[in-house]
Amino acid sequence: xxxxxxxxxxxxxxxxxxxxxxxxxxxxxxxxxxxxxxxxxxxxxxxxxxxxxxxxxxxxxxxxxxxxxxxxxxxxxxxxxxxxxxxxxxxxxxxxxxxxxxxxxxxxxxxxxxxxxxxxxxxxxxxxxxxxxxxxxxxxxxxxxxxxxxxxxxxxxxxxxxxxxxxxxxxxxxxxxxxxxxxxxxxxxxxxxxxxxxxxxxxxxxxxxxxxxxxxxxxxxxxxxx
Numbered sequence: 001x002x003x004x005x006x007x008x009x010x011x012x013x014x015x016x017x018x019x020x021x022x023x024x025x026x027x028x029x030x031x032x033x034x035x036x037x038x039x040x041x042x043x044x045x046x047x048x049x050x051x052x053x054x055x056x057x058x059x060x061x062x063x064x065x066x067x068x069x070x071x072x073x074x075x076x077x078x079x080x081x082x083x084x085x086x087x088x089x090x091x092x093x094x095x096x097x098x099x100x101x102x103x104x105x106x107x108x109x110x111x112x113x114x115x116x117x118x119x120x121x122x123x124x125x126x127x128x129x130x131x132x133x134x135x136x137x138x139x140x141x142x143x144x145x146x147x148x149x150x151x152x153x154x155x156x157x158x159x160x161x162x163x164x165x166x167x168x169x170x171x172x173x174x175x176x177x178x179x180x181x182x183x184x185x186x187x188x189x190x191x192x193x194x195x196x197x198x199x200x201x202x203x204x205x206x207x208x209x210x211x212x213x214x215x216x217x218x219x220x221x222x223x224x225x226x
Contacts (some may be wrong), residue, residue: 002027002047003119004071005207008055008108009078011037013174014126017196018075019045021204026073031055055104062111071115073207075124076105079144081176086139094140101144106151113159122163124203125152129170129221156216165206169199169220194222 005022008031009015019028019041028048032038038050053064055078080100082093109116109123116123130138131145149166156164171177173193181188199220206215 003073004029005073005075006051006068006071006112007031007075007077011041013176014172014196014199015075015077016041017200018077018203019048021197021200022073022207023047025208029068031078055108056099058107061104061108065108065111065115068112068115070118071112071121072119073122073124074109074112074116075126075203076108077126078104079126081141081180083137083141083180085137089140094143097140097144098147101141102147102151105148109155116162117159120161122165122207123152123155124206125149125164125166126199126203127152127166127168129168129219131166131168132219156214163209163214165215165218167199167202167206167218167220169194169202170222172196172199192222192224194220 003026005026006029007015007019010019010030011032019030022028023045028045029051030038030042030048031051031053033052033054035050035052038052042048042050051064053060055061078100080097082097084093105125125148127148128145130142131149134142152164152166155162171193173190173195177193178188202218202220206218209215
């Protein structure tokens with residue numbers, strides 16, 4: 001029987017690339033906020049099922065997770081990047097960032113622990129280079145990614161039957177990256193960033209690592225070479 005993978009934030013960008021990478025070997029649950037946003041990727045991948053839910057609506061998440069009784073791979077890809085200096089930041093910005101990047105991840109994982117335990121499953125956390133070091137203007141985002149790494153470390157120790165991998169990519173050529181660069185007044189050059197397909201391949205390699213090894217962290221940095 002084919003294993004099942006749930007990928008959050010899979011309607012576009014890196015999430016869609018991860019879905020394409022796992023599609024040959026997995027049945028997919030494609031997570032996103034709405035069914036309409038998943039139409040294109042779901043049509044492209046025949047062994048996939050849309051899983052539309054707002055991950056910060058915890059009653060809705062609990063209802064959606066209730067039907068999953070066995071899960072081999074959980075890829076936490078959904079998240080936000082709301083950047084700005086500490087002086088410019090607000091309480092709402094900090095709350096919104098931690099809600100999306102940490103609390104929603106923790107709650108979905110908690111709800112799916114029985115399904116993951118049933119298959120000795122694998123949790124993949126799409127973190128960031130900002131989860132290893134912080135830069136000026138990135139305080140709330142980096143803090144959330146440091147917290148996500150801590151969550152993964154704790155989960156790995158608490159759930160020895162699971163594998164937990166934190167993936168720390170540098171900047172990726174996505175719509176979000178384009179918004180960050182153009183929002184700061186810069187010229188966007190995609191060759192400076194990682195391809196989504198490259199990061200997706202790293203996810204697949206982690207998932208396919210033989211059972212005698214536990215890939216705990218993968219760090220990817222762009223080289224500027226294509």
